[in-house]
Amino acid sequence: MPPSPTVASWALGRRLRERRRERGLTGPAAARLTGVTAAYLSDVETGKKRISEQRLETLLEHYGFGDTELPELRELRLEASSRGWWADYSTVFDDDLLKFFGYEHGATSVWAYDGGVVNSLLQTEDYARAVLGAADATRREPELDRRVRCRMRRQHRLTDDVPLRLRVVMSEAAVRQCVGGHEVLAGQLRHLLDVTHRHADTLDVRIVPFDVPGHPAMGGATFHLMRFGSQRLPTLLWHESVTASQLISDPEKVREHARAHEAATAAALSREESFHLVRRHYDRL
Structure with a gap:
């Protein structure tokens, strides 16, 4: 299937939210650890906002993702940062x-x-x-x-x-x-x-x-x-x-x-x- 920044943002946000919950962290607690607001983290987890490379790396470190997962998550961030054709409308x-x-x-x-x-x-x-x-x-x-x-x-x-x-x-x-x-x-x-x-x-x-x-x-x-x-x-x-x-x-x-x-x-x-x-x-x- 062709790349879609909308789907990539959604997929990345779901992975981050699932991992946060597995670690037993609330949204506000995770936000404090990573130096962002709880509202911002919530928007990232629901695919509403795109996350910068630096902030993603901070989250990945605190959430303890395995080495096999990191390339996929970084690729999702890159895809999420692209521009879909529908943005023209x-x-x-x-x-x-x-x-x-x-x-x-x-x-x-x-x-x-x-x-x-x-x-x-x-x-x-x-x-x-x-x-x-x-x-x-x-x-x-x-x-x-x-x-x-x-x-x-x-x-x-x-x-x-x-x-x-x-x-x-x-x-x-x-x-x-x-x-x-x-x-x-x-x-x-x-x-x-x-x-x-x-x-x-x-x-x-x-x-x-x-x-x-x-x-x-x-x-x-x-x-x-x-x-x-x-x-x-x-x-x-x-x-x-x-x-x-x-x-x-x-x-x-x-x-x-x-x-x-x-x-x-x-x-x-x-x-x-x-x-x-x-x-x-x-x-x-």
């Missing part, structure tokens, strides 16, 4: 959304559910513009352009040297709703057919047909479950609604959404059947 999106981009970029796999529109990682530029434009009709054209460019940039993970493994479950409504008009929808469905064919090894798109009586995710908001290469890192949940979006790490909520995604997958058509359903709707346009 800091004037357009809030911090939570920027963090989501960073986590998504550094994830090895994503399970997504979308009830009403095609998943954002699979959208064409015209379709994305129509979706984003409809979400806020007062948005000025330059800002809309930047939001669309950011969405297209996120999609690079699908074609990286080590591509993101993506499983998307969508309602049939997502491929029937005439977003942007017939021409835009036709282009979107053509693109969906193309990417699912070209990336069959890493992309799994399932459609829940209209004749399915129900499943746990039905009527719910869009969500993404992000998994990472390190076994030390838990699955993260990104949850979107019309008025709010948030990153969730609570294990129970993550499990609930994972179960809902599995149930939606079971209710959906197979990959091949989903492909042919999209093809039928495309041919009708």
